[in-house]
Amino acid sequence: MQQRWPQRLWIVRHGESAGNVARDAAHAAGLTHIAIAERDVDVPLSRAGEEQSQALGRWFAALPPDERPDVVLASPYRRARRTAEIVQAGGGLRVEIADFVIDERLREKEFGILDRLTRLGIKRHHPEQAEFRRILGKFYHRPPAGESWCDVILRLRSAMDTISLHWGGRRVLIVSHQVVVLCLRYLLENLTEEEILAIDREGDVANCAVTEYGFDPTSSSTGRMDLRRYNFVAPLERAGAPVTSEPDANVAAR
Numbered sequence: 001m002q003q004r005w006p007q008r009l010w011i012v013r014h015g016e017s018a019g020n021v022a023r024d025a026a027h028a029a030g031l032t033h034i035a036i037a038e039r040d041v042d043v044p045l046s047r048a049g050e051e052q053s054q055a056l057g058r059w060f061a062a063l064p065p066d067e068r069p070d071v072v073l074a075s076p077y078r079r080a081r082r083t084a085e086i087v088q089a090g091g092g093l094r095v096e097i098a099d100f101v102i103d104e105r106l107r108e109k110e111f112g113i114l115d116r117l118t119r120l121g122i123k124r125h126h127p128e129q130a131e132f133r134r135i136l137g138k139f140y141h142r143p144p145a146g147e148s149w150c151d152v153i154l155r156l157r158s159a160m161d162t163i164s165l166h167w168g169g170r171r172v173l174i175v176s177h178q179v180v181v182l183c184l185r186y187l188l189e190n191l192t193e194e195e196i197l198a199i200d201r202e203g204d205v206a207n208c209a210v211t212e213y214g215f216d217p218t219s220s221s222t223g224r225m226d227l228r229r230y231n232f233v234a235p236l237e238r239a240g241a242p243v244t245s246e247p248d249a250n251v252a253a254r
Contacts, residue, residue: 006172011211015049017079032121052208057090059235069173070094075106084175105159112146204245
């Protein structure tokens with residue numbers, strides 16, 4: 001039987017972005033809106049994010065060549081694509097940038113009318129949405145023109161089917177966003193709503209942190225992916241790169 005799962009799977013959140021920095025500044029100043037000039041898809045990495053990505057590239061490059069990723073899938077958002085490009089430039093990938101798979105299903109959660117608002121901004125401008133979120137919980141709450149976690153999971157189920165179809169037995173790197181990292185854990189580990197939200201409450205996924213799975217062929221008739229690392233930041237610490245875990249700019253709606 002053909003192997004359904006990748007032999008190894010790494011899921012990485014992008015490096016720190018200018019949006020992360022702007023969000024912190026807005027909260028510190030007690031503002032209702034986050035000052036970002038670009039569309040969310042176009043927000044670049046910060047200087048620290050570039051440094052984090054370089055450290056991660058050196059960590060992957062230190063692996064034996066036959067253990068490095070040979071398939072790369074990335075969110076189309078600039079900060080995720082740039083993170084993957086920097087890792088590749090550091091010699092950590094056995095794949096050329098031209099062969100990266102840019103998959104819109106790996107994009108950031110969409111926040112709709114809550115885009116660019118702080119928690120204060122949501123309470124002030126959309127108090128009904130703050131109440132709906134309190135009642136429904138973040139897993140099911142869908143802001144107008146936006147997505148719930150369940151909506152993200154639905155598109156990720158499709159993305160995982162594509163990975164299984166085309167890259168079973170390969171070494172796959174996904175570069176994406178915080179909610180995507182968590183929702184992929186929900187799918188790969190068959191978690192419940194309560195279990196994944198408990199993980200989320202433990203703390204934010206750090207920028208350029210590594211979540212790693214290995215294929216276990218003995219666990220079932222088709223095997224499964226076993227979690228080896230989660231929120232692993234040692235590559236950054238060893239390189240002296242800053243470790244940051246700011247939520248994305250739209251944290252209040254996340």
